[in-house]
Amino acid sequence: MPSGLSSFRRYVYLNTYAYLLLFMGVGIAFVPLYRVHWLLAAVQAVLVAVVLKAAFKILLRWKEKKRSYNVLVERNRNGIRDELFKEYMQAPCGRLLVKVVLNDLGERQRYKILKRKYSVSLLDTVREMRAGRKNRKTIVYIADDKQKQSA
Numbered sequence: 142m143p144s145g146l147s148s149f150r151r152y153v154y155l156n157t158y159a160y161l162l163l164f165m166g167v168g169i170a171f172v173p174l175y176r177v178h179w180l181l182a183a184v185q186a187v188l189v190a191v192v193l194k195a196a197f198k199i200l201l202r203w204k205e206k207k208r209s210y211n212v213l214v215e216r217n218r219n220g221i222r223d224e225l226f227k228e229y230m231q232a233p234c235g236r237l238l239v240k241v242v243l244n245d246l247g248e249r250q251r252y253k254i255l256k257r258k259y260s261v262s263l264l265d266t267v268r269e270m271r272a273g274r275k276n277r278k279t280i281v282y283i284a285d286d287k288q289k290q291s292a
Contacts (some may be wrong), residue, residue, distance in 0.1 A: 151241060158199060159200045162192050162196035169192065230255055230259035231260075231261050
């Protein structure tokens with residue numbers, strides 16, 4: 142990953158939400174709910190497990206984030222194409238990745254335009270979940286990129 146942030150700082154920045162969840166899980170674990178009732182301690186243990194699992198799930202996706210970063214940089218090196226960022230602007234972790242890519246391409250101001258254009262509010266996301274729609278998922282097809290380049 143070229144320019145901008147060092148690789149350690151980039152890792153920390155792109156995993157900000159994972160670290161927030163990690164600290165939140167540890168904080169929940171230290172609340173002495175067992176003194177109130179043992180059932181609260183059981184609920185607390187389940188909650189800690191869920192939060193920590195989500196944090197580690199985000200942390201373990203580092204290779205995917207690096208690959209997505211490289212794909213976005215390569216495809217936007219000659220000019221920023223807004224539609225390529227649409228999928229990434231749907232989730233908080235993806236927005237962090239977009240910020241880093243745009244910063245490295247020297248187009249930091251473009252993020253505000255993309256956010257207005259493609260970002261989905263938390264309220265809309267909750268409404269979609271209540272309506273029974275599936276969660277958003279970002280998928281990068283590298284094999285398709287190679288075919289498009291050769292065509």
